[in-house]
Amino acid sequence: MRTAVVLLALLALAAIPGSVLPQRNVATDPAAVPQFMAEHPRLSPWLDRLGLFEVYASPWFAATYGLLLVSMTGCVLPRCARLWREARAEPPKAPPRLDRFEHHRETSLDAPADVVVAQAAATLRGRGYRVVVDSEPDVPHTTGETGETVPGQAQARAEVRAEKGYAREIGNLAFHLSLLVLLVGVAGGKLFGFEGRVALAEGDTFTNVASSYDAFTPASLADVDGLTPFSMTLEELETAFAPTGPRTGEPRKFDAQVTYRTEGGSEASTSIAPNQPLDVNGTKLFLSGHGYAPRVTVRDGKGETVFSGPVIFLPSDGALTSDGVIKVPNAKPTQLGFEGLFLPTGTPMGGDVSQFPGLLAPRLDLVAYSGDLSMDTGVPQSVYSLDKTSLTEIESQSLRIGETMRLPDGAGSVTFDGVARFGNFQVAYDPGKEIALAAAVLLLIGLTVSLTVRRRRVWVRVTQYPDREGVQVETATRSLTRRSAPSEDTDKLMQTLNRLAPDLAPDLDPDLDPEAVRSLS
Amino acid sequence: MNLAALSDNLVALAIGIYAVAFTVYAADLAKARTGARFGARTRSTTPAAVTGSANPVDSPVTVGPDGPPEDVTTPDVNSLLDRSDLSRTALIAGRLFTIACSVNIAAVVARGVAAGRAPWGNMYEFSMVGAAAIATAFVIGSRRHRIEGLGIGVAGLVLVCLGLAVTVLYTPVDALIPVLNSYWMVIHVAAAIVAGGVFTIAALASGAFLIQRRRERANDSTPGIDATSRGAGAGLRSETLERVSYGLIVFAFPIWTFAVIAGAVWAEAAWGRYWGWDPKETWAFITWVFYAAYLHAQSTAGWRGTRAAWFSLLGYAAFLFNFVGVNMWISGLHSYAGV
Ligand code: HEM
Secondary structure, eight states, X not given: OHHHHHHHHHHHHHHSHHHHSOOTTOTTOTTHHHHHHHHOTTHHHHHHHTTTTSGGGSHHHHHHHHHHHHHHHHHHHHHHHHHHHHHHXXXXXXXXXXXXXXXXXXXXXXXXXXXXXXHHHHHHHHTTOEEEEESSOOOOOEEOTTSOEEOOOOOOEEEEEEEEOHHHHHHHHHHHHHHHHHHHHHHHHHHHOEEEEEEEETTOEEEOSGGGOSEEEEOTTOOGGGOOOEEEEEEEEEEEEOOSSTTTTOEEEEEEEEEEEETXXXXXXXXXXXXXXXXXXXXXXXXXXXXXXXXXXXXETTSOEEEEEEOOOEEOSTTOOEEEEEEETTOSSSEEEEEEEEETBOOGGGTTSOSOSSSSBOEEEEEEEEEOOOTTSSSOOOTTOOOGGGEEEEEEEEEOTTOEEEEGGGTEEEEXXXXXXXXXXXXXXXXXXXXXXXXXXXXXXXXXXXXXXXOEEEEEEEEXXXXXXXXXXXXXXXXXXXXXXXXXXXXXXXXXXXXXXXXSSOOOOTTOOHHHHHHHO | OOHHHHHHHHHHHHHHHHHHHHXXXXXXXXXXXXXXXXXXXBOOOHHHHHHHTSOXXXXXXXXXXXXXXXXXXXXXXXXXHOGGGOOHHHHHHHHHHHHHHHHHHHHHHHHHHHHTSOSOSSHHHHHHHHHHHHHHHHHHHHHHSOOGGXXXXXXXXXXXXXXXXXXXXXOOOXXXXXXXXXXXXXXXXXXXXXXXXXXXXXXXXXXXHHHHHHHHHHHHTOTTSOHXXXXXXXXXXHHHHHHHHHHHHHHHHHHHHHHHHHHHHHHHHHHSOSOOOOHHHHHHHXXXXXXXXXXXXXTSTTTTTHHHHHHHHHHHHHHHHHHTHHHHHOOSGGGGGOO
């Protein structure tokens, strides 16, 4: 057990650095680790070498819980075996001195020994004890007041030995073994699952193949080509924000109305909201964020419509001040690019930040560039930034809905048609989830049983007075757990036994075990 | 007066009554001290002896089978742990504390009704409900164990909690941001707060146990006093504290386990993963592991008592850091609770 304490303390300490230092693969903020490394250029390589940016995937963290689980198995399996033997063996003999134990009671009864013993056995059985009646126990040697050994008096005595609360040990085993099951469940997700992210503007459709994701992180053994086939269209995203009060602008509601089609071709409509994901055959979609996608129409120098539709702008603050770019590679005679700032509520005095996340006074500030977007160099580009090496700024303007910015030198125009919303969807597939949940339920039940059930033994010793009628009855309880045993069982026992006393031909309890009576005669 | 304002006023009232209770506890403690200095004698009672010898064979540290001697001179704290000897001042303090606790609970209920949801959606509400949980755990705990001596510590802690709530953390009633709006959240936070209230009392008991144990050791080594009566009497006192903290942790640990599991279920529903080592999750895990270590220490020869008590304090420190430190200093998915 000392090993367990030490290893548990180590595990707790080992988990700390990961909460203080930024971590890779921890959802909060993917930029946190690079940022920290830039700020601490000397220290970071060392921290990195020690795995401190990936604590929960590091070998030393795995070693800590691995050792703990191994030591636990080594500790708990022998306990299993012992429990098995104990549960089938008889409860052990009463120790010589019962007065050293809990709930020690002594009384004299004017009743025959065999009746008292039978009654005691029946009562204890009735309360769920496993009971053995020993009608001729070895007379133990007792230790006298001054420490000398007193040979057992040659009195007629009988003993009832009872034990209950085996459930505690079973609970303890279930609890410890559930940790192994939990490990299997966690490993299932870590080895076969995947996580992805995709942003969809209203009207966009997503198809579940790896290449449709904005970000896709499969586990090492995930079946990347065998993703659950389905597609989903974001029809409408409803949002609401606190309109007034101290928390003005705090989100109050997001609700994405979607339709989705599974392999069989069946189509269904549903809504995805926070805490209310969509589950398509084990692949789950969560609404994790939202923002605006201004709708624009771009015409080139020839008057052709070369782009039309919503463009996703990424929010940069709580009032949804958003940035984005529009790339129009097929504009003629030169390619066009736009850098934009979108404010859902842009007041004239408000400058460049939105005053409220709702669409009260939408404003789109665009800076237009012409030249070469450098999209053919073979290096993949982010859709959220412009490579301005071969671009020149030609115009900039603030637009309200319906307004058009004309570009100089007949390069074309851009019209701000309206605003769509977009939703960020977190997609997750974790095949170990159900196992982990089952383990957690087992863990909780096992733990509760092991902490509430108190395993204990009860002994009743019945001694015939050598010189007169009647018997002396002594009982005591021994708790086999840290906590003391409850006294109700003893109280009930003494109550029923005392009821025997008044007349010597007592009416026995109806649940009295005839076996016990017979075995005494 | 609307319900929100009523709740605010009830919080103020609760603070007032807790403060009076605190003062009375302090007066009582002072009295007990001076009494002890002038050699007040208190009787050690049999109930304590019975519970004290809980499990003589398994746990060598418990009071020996022979029970405590007839008459024990006790310096101070023992008188507080012994209800039959409870002074009038201590009784009055206890009553006041119970009243303050009821007012505190009423404030929580009014807040919940005013907001139309479970009243634990931001730091102000956490502190208010947390104070109520600590106070309730103490009121219930002191029915079952003689822990009135911890009253001054509990009242002080509750006052700090509520004081911070009304000064630094105050937030008017408002609706929840959507991600918090889930019944799993209600269950998860409720379980965490209940467990936290009980852990708080357990930690106070463990702290008192450590101090008491040290004092007893020091007394034991003072020559010229009847060592047996000293030893047994001393054992009784820190014994009670240890048993109280063990009982409370045994009670709270499954609730905490449940809170963590409910949190994982909620995280799965909200973010698509049930465990992501977010700082809040990490500290919940650390708390859990320290308390598991505590329970093991209690079953390990040589670790029972003092060493185990340290694990109780470590577990509580991790718990507290999660509620305070992580919300304030470490950013993560959970940090939206709004300070
Ligand atoms: C993987 C980490 C472990 C965790 C989280 C854990 C947790 C717990 C908890 C919470 C209890 C309390 C239940 C009770 O007191 O009845 C407990 C009891 C116990 N644990 Fe563990 N344990 C772990 C590893 C181990 C190891 C390595 C051993 C073996 C050395 C072990 C052996 C035991 C035993 C024998 C008990 C029963 C204690 C008693 O009789 O009071 N556990 N464990």
